[in-house]
Amino acid sequence: xxxxxxSVYYVDGEEPLSDDVVEQMYADVDKLNNKMKxxxxxxxxxxxxxxxxxxxVRSETGxxxxxxxxxxxxKEQIGGFWIIEAPDLDAALDWAAQATVACxxxxxxxxxxxxxxx
Amino acid sequence: MAGEAEISEIFRAESGRAVATLARRxxxxxxxxxxVQEAFVEALRRWPGSGTPPSPAxxxxxxxxxxxxxxxxRESQRAEKQEAGMLTLDDEPDEIEVVPDDQLRLIxxxxxxxxxxxxxxxxxxxxxxxxxxxxxxxxxxxxxxxxAQRLVRAKKKIKVARIPYRIPGEAELPNRLPSVLAVxxxxxxxGHTATSGEDLGRPDVAREAMRLSRLLxxxxxxxxxxxxxxALLLLTESRREARTRPDGELIRLGEQDRTLWDRELIEEGNxxxxxxxxxxxxxxxxxxxxxxxxxxxxxxxxxxxWQQIVRLYDRLYALTPTPIVALNRAIAxxxxxxxxxxxxxxxxxxxxxxxxxxxxxxxxxxxxxxTEEADHAYARAIELTTNETERRHLQRLxxxxxxxxxx
Numbered sequence: 086x087x088x089x090x091x092s093v094y095y096v097d098g099e100e101p102l103s104d105d106v107v108e109q110m111y112a113d114v115d116k117l118n119n120k121m122k123x124x125x126x127x128x129x130x131x132x133x134x135x136x137x138x139x140x141x142v143r144s145e146t147g148x149x150x151x152x153x154x155x156x157x158x159x160k161e162q163i164g165g166f167w168i169i170e171a172p173d174l175d176a177a178l179d180w181a182a183q184a185t186v187a188c189x190x191x192x193x194x195x196x197x198x199x200x201x202x203x
Numbered sequence: 204m205a206g207e208a209e210i211s212e213i214f215r216a217e218s219g220r221a222v223a224t225l226a227r228r229x230x231x232x233x234x235x236x237x238x239v240q241e242a243f244v245e246a247l248r249r250w251p252g253s254g255t256p257p258s259p260a261x262x263x264x265x266x267x268x269x270x271x272x273x274x275x276x277r278e279s280q281r282a283e284k285q286e287a288g289m290l291t292l293d294d295e296p297d298e299i300e301v302v303p304d305d306q307l308r309l310i311x312x313x314x315x316x317x318x319x320x321x322x323x324x325x326x327x328x329x330x331x332x333x334x335x336x337x338x339x340x341x342x343x344x345x346x347x348x349x350x351a352q353r354l355v356r357a358k359k360k361i362k363v364a365r366i367p368y369r370i371p372g373e374a375e376l377p378n379r380l381p382s383v384l385a386v387x388x389x390x391x392x393x394g395h396t397a398t399s400g401e402d403l404g405r406p407d408v409a410r411e412a413m414r415l416s417r418l419l420x421x422x423x424x425x426x427x428x429x430x431x432x433x434a435l436l437l438l439t440e441s442r443r444e445a446r447t448r449p450d451g452e453l454i455r456l457g458e459q460d461r462t463l464w465d466r467e468l469i470e471e472g473n474x475x476x477x478x479x480x481x482x483x484x485x486x487x488x489x490x491x492x493x494x495x496x497x498x499x500x501x502x503x504x505x506x507x508x509w510q511q512i513v514r515l516y517d518r519l520y521a522l523t524p525t526p527i528v529a530l531n532r533a534i535a536x537x538x539x540x541x542x543x544x545x546x547x548x549x550x551x552x553x554x555x556x557x558x559x560x561x562x563x564x565x566x567x568x569x570x571x572x573x574t575e576e577a578d579h580a581y582a583r584a585i586e587l588t589t590n591e592t593e594r595r596h597l598q599r600l601x602x603x604x605x606x607x608x609x610x
Contacts, residue, residue: 087365173367174317175375196364 088128088197089177091167093188097136097160102189113187121169126180130167164190168197210250214243217260218333219418221267223305226368229271232312232358236330238271239263245270264301306331307422308368314383315366322357323386329354331418332411342408344399376426384432384488387415391436396590403447403592409440420475430479431489437472438495441465453596457504469499490519509538526552526560534563542570558587562597569604577604 102110114132121127136155143150155162167184171177177194185192218239225235242263256262313326321343328334328342340350360366371379394409416433423429445459454460476492494515501507516532529552537545546567554560565580581601588594 173365173369174315175367175369178317194364198363 086170086172087177088199089169089171089174090193090195090197091130091169091177091181091184092163092193092195093165093184093190094161094193095164095190097162106189110187110189117183117187120183121167121180126169126171128168128170130165130169132165133163136162164188206251207247209255210243210246213255213259214246214263215333215414217263218243219309219331220260220301220306221264222330222333223309224264224301225267225271226309227305228268229275230368232330232361234271234274235267236358238267238274241270242266260301303422304370306418307370310383310419310422311370311379312361312366312368314379314386315361316379316382317364317366318357318360320382320385320389322353322360323382324389325350325353326357327386327415328390328411332415334411342393342405342411344397380423380426380428383419384428387412387419387432387436388488390415391439395439396593399589401591402451403453403590404443406443409436409443412436413440427479427482427484428486428488430475431486431492434472434475434479435488435492435495437468437475438492438499441468441472441499447592451592453592456498459504461502461504464499472496473500485518485522487519487523490515490522494519507538509535513539526554527557530554530557530560530563533567537567537570542567546571556587558584558593558597560584561587562600565600565604569607574604574607 118127118130121130139155141152141154141156143152165188167180169177169180171180174194174196177196181192181194221239221242222232222235225238226232229235245266246259246263250256310327310331313330314323318326324343325339328339329336334342336351336354337347340347343350345353391409391412394405394407394412396403397405397408413433413436416436419429420433441464442456442459444465445454445461445463447453472492473496476489476496479489480493494512497508497512497515512535513532516528516535520528520532529548533545533548536548546564549560549564549567552560561580561584565577565584568574568577568580578601581597581604585594585597585601588597
């Protein structure tokens, strides 16, 4: 089994979804979460607050410095993620396909470096 | 005595099967590929003296298998214990079962949509067709180091992301087969009309694509599009000799010497096309093959059934509504005499960066007597083309148009 990070992206500044769509999205994501849990796929997951709620911490010549706001200045920001366990990429991609439909946003699939003990 | 060229030929024919078999046996593409490569080097060293063994394929697989075991033994004590039982088999015929499905698995791995198209092409030529990295780099006009890095990255992704080594199930196949066919088709296209360089095409690259296409047809005989692709390549390839003058200049389809067309390829293409069309599951490759068949089955250029070609393009457009298909349909429409409508269609297409778009517009405008606009269109086409033979051809068309204007 391998572990994959499924991150959901959204584009900052794009027209926000209508309330109806957001409500339906939450319902769809809930359903997917339950399905993942039932099948023992999901290790962890959740939605994140908007990037302007973020704080970046870094070490600069021995001093810890904090800055308000997200680290990447990119338009595309992570809105939420899952960590799943799947036998291979095809299985992970299949979950990602369900995730992108539920979340109405592109989903990046990335394998974790460490192979878990078989 | 086996010469280097002969050994290379055998290697190309056999390495795909060997890599596929070892990849299943060892579950690791790198180990499989390196071992097969080492077996090839060993063959180059030994065969010229000892002669080609009775079963070169078996020899390559056995030698590669032993190399892989040696490597695993070197790399890990644990592997040594696991593999110890196999080490007595040195020169015995190999006990690894060779199954055609292994090759198909490997093809679907190489052409997995999680890999970029450039990587899919590189992997397929390297692992399935058995080309050396340097040969692939030359075929696609990129530096060898770039190609090597592309291959390393692609293989790493297969490994770390765990792209499975598996034939897609019935339900997945419609999504997965097109990328396999597209890879072979793109390789053929590069061989047919090279993206850049002096020569029009690269016959050796086209040959590799046909070899791959034949392999697919052998492995998936029940898929009409697989057969359709092979028919398309054979029917297109049949015209190769007639496409260029002895000095390398391009000759348009309508002006080609049809006695130079390869009848054997045409007959094989026709027969395959009939077989796949009978299944009544038409797809883009079968339709393109059908169009190619209308061309090559016309005894003279003026016998070409352009109405039929327009109808086939309509069906193709219904399946794949791309501007390129619309452009080709317009060319056929113009041939039926309806140049005005053809030009109107073409003017609506967003293909400004494509040299053949402007060449086609130039041709239509010229036919309609708008020679000045035709001249502009040809100028743009010449500016955009990166193939020298095509550029000279377009320059000649432009000169003819200009002469028409001043006459």
